[in-house]
Amino acid sequence: MDAPLIDPFARAIEYLRISVTDRCDFRCVYCMSENMTFLPKKDLLSLEELDRMCSAFIRLGVKKLRVTGGEPLVRRDIMTFFNAMGRHLDSGALDELTVTTNASQLARFAKDLYAAGVRRINVSLDTLNEQKFADITRWGRLPQVLKGIDAAQDAGLRVKINTVALKGFNEDELFTLTEWCASRDMDLTFIEVMPMGDIGNEDRFGQYWSLKDVRARLEESYSVSDLSERTGGPARYVQLSETGQKIGFITPLSHNFCESCNRVRVTCTGDIYTCLGQEGHSDLRGPLRSSESDAILEEAIRAAIALKPRGHDFDYSRQRVDGQVSRHMSHTGG
Ligand code: SAM
């Protein structure tokens, strides 16, 4: 392996989240507007380019690769990419290949993902009520997603459910979701909703529900104990002693994990973001396309990592428009 990626604050960069498409078959109200304009195809990294990009990061020490989007499983021929990444698992260069998905295509792809070497997946699901599911995702249908989750578990994939906590929307399902996950041996993580730019006025759904409050509500019915486990990311975990289940809390904009941040994101257009809380990014697509050799790309990756900020800018509210992060989660990858 080449010299590993160490940022100016001595953090080894071992985790890459890569967005493989900005498209999606759902239109979740907190993520997209109903009439999204997607990027022209030529701007997206091709499957071969995604392979080159990720392989370069893996050569430089990335051990964990999460594939996200948009909806990664709607990208045409995406299994070619998963299979290609499987070779890095086989060689031992990569420890984990994983995916974040809305599960709509899992009935089709679960077995293939397992065969490619994926063992754990994150599925985003905010409600178990069919009508509410249709409302929040606009285009999604719950039975299809539940079939996808069944297929994933049947294929041997470990499933973690990610639920965006929304006041007045899924507050009343806190215990239903928790018990449902426990009964299916799935961990559950709550995500605090982030105000995203330009997705229309969705006040009816997009209401902020603090995870402190979610936790307090759980404590009314369960014995909740903190787990020391950290993943270098914004998640904190607790265990419910009654069910043995692990529950995560992700507060994406909290400032408390920057010291251990080991991750970077690459968008479907090849921009690298080294901090979710900041707008600063660098182009890797230019360097990638400028040469068939990866030397220029690797140099650009190192240069970008050298700019990774120490943490969320204390004044980063200035970089947001009306209190909103101006880029889309579906572009950067959630
Ligand atoms: N389509 C896939 C999915 O839904 O799992 C992967 C991409 S999606 C952008 C990744 C995660 O971001 C999902 O769990 C979604 O709930 C979350 N997300 C999207 N918009 C968000 C927002 N405004 N605030 C918090 N989480 C958000």
Ligand code: SF4
């Ligand atoms: Fe699609 Fe995921 Fe965004 Fe929902 S959260 S619109 S499933 S990308």
